[in-house]
Amino acid sequence: MSEIPYLPQIPLVLASKSPARLKTLHDAGIRPAIQVSQVDEDEILRDIRALPAGQVLALAAAKARDVATHLDSAQIVEAENSPAPNIPPLVLGCDSMLEIDGKIWGKPHTPEVARERLRAMSGNSGILHTGHYLVNSASFASLSAVSHATVHIAPMSDADIDAYVATGEPLHVAGSFTVDGIGGPFIEEVEGDYHGVVGLSLPLLRTMLEETGLSITQLWTDHCPARGNLSEKGWAFLDPKRRVPRQLADGFLVCACGHQHWGLSGAGGICALRKHEGRVQVLLQLRAPWSHSGGTWAIPGGAVQWNESAFEGAAREFSEESGIDSSLLRPYHPENTALMGIEETGDITYIDSGELIEQRPDLYAKTEATPCVLLDHGDWSYSTFVVSCPDDVEIRPNNESSLLQWFDIEGEPPSPLHPSFARTWFHLRENARHAMSH
C-alpha cells in the first residue's frame, strides 16, 4: 500500500440553477450542492462600464459572493461531515453572454426578443463569453477567469425559428440557444472552448484550481482524489480565516497570458511627477510586504472597480495609498503623436488617445485623462497615467506603503522595481521628460 495520502476532498457549491452547468459537473464526477443567489443582475449591470468579458465576470463574482455570504447552514453541516471537516466549501459562480456584431446578449426572457435575436444570429457568428469566479465561502479568497469561444450559427428559416422559440428552450439561456440541447443542430461550429459554450469550462476550472495549488480531483464526489501532499499555497486558499473585506473587483484573474493579475476589471496606476530644484522627480511606493508584490518599488495604484474608468480607479487607489488628494493631480495629455503614436513593443502599446477611446470606451470614455502606457491582455489591462503634482504636496502613506519617495527621473530607478513596471521604466522616463518640458 502506498504511504502517500490522498489530497483532501473539497465540498463545492454551484451558485447557479442552470441544468447544463450541473450536468457538465455531474458528467465530470462532481456533484455540487446548489444554492441560487438573490442578486439583481440588471442592477449590477447598470453600474458596470466593462466590455462583455468584464460583465460576465462581474455577474459571476456577484452571484458567487452572494451565495458564499448566505450559505445555508445545511451546506456547512454537510461540509463538516465531509472527510475533511475543516475545509470550507468553495462556491463557483458562472455567467455567460453572447456577443454578436458588437452587441451583448444575455437571456432573452420573452418569445418576441428570442425571435428577434435568432433572426439576427441566423447564418452569423458570435463570441460566447463565460465568466468563472471561485471563492472560499469562509475567507472570501477568490480566483476568476473568463473563457471565450466563437460560435457559428446555421441559417435558420422563420419556421425553424418559430418552432425553436415555441419549445421554450431559448428563452432562459444566454444568447438564446443551447449547443447541447434542442438548439444543437443549428450550431455548425465552435472555435475555442466547447465547455464554455455550455456555460462552465471544465478545463478552465481545472486551471483555476491548479493556480490556487489545488487539484480538480479534489472535487470528485465518488472517486478518490489524487495522492499527494497539499502545498502551502493550496492550504492557504482553503484556510477559513476571514481576510480583510474587499471591493467586488479586487481579486486575482487567471489571464490568457498564463499569469495571474490583480484586479478583475483591470488595474491602473498614477505616475506622479514634480519639478524639484530644476529636476524632474517621480513618486514611487515601496509596497508593504503583505500586499500584492510586496517589497517592490512601483507607482501607487491598484484594482479599478466596475463602475470606474481606468483613471478614476487609478486616481482613487493613488490617493488612498499616498494621502494626496486626487484633485491636485493634473493629467498629462499625450498630444504629441510623434512621441505617443501607436508603437508596439512587445505587449506594451504607446497610445494615440483618440484611437484608444474608440477601442476601449469602457475604460477611457468619459474621462479627461488618457494613459501613457497600456498593457492590454484582452480580459485584463493595466493603464499608467502620467500626472503632474505640486512641488510641496504632503505625502501620508497608508498601510499599503512601507515608504513613498520622490526619485530623480534621470537617475537610477530604485531596486527592486516591480517586474512589470521595470519593463516600462524607459517609456515612463520618455513621457516624464516630455510632460515636464512644457
Ligand SMILES: [Zn+2]
Ligand atoms: Zn495577462
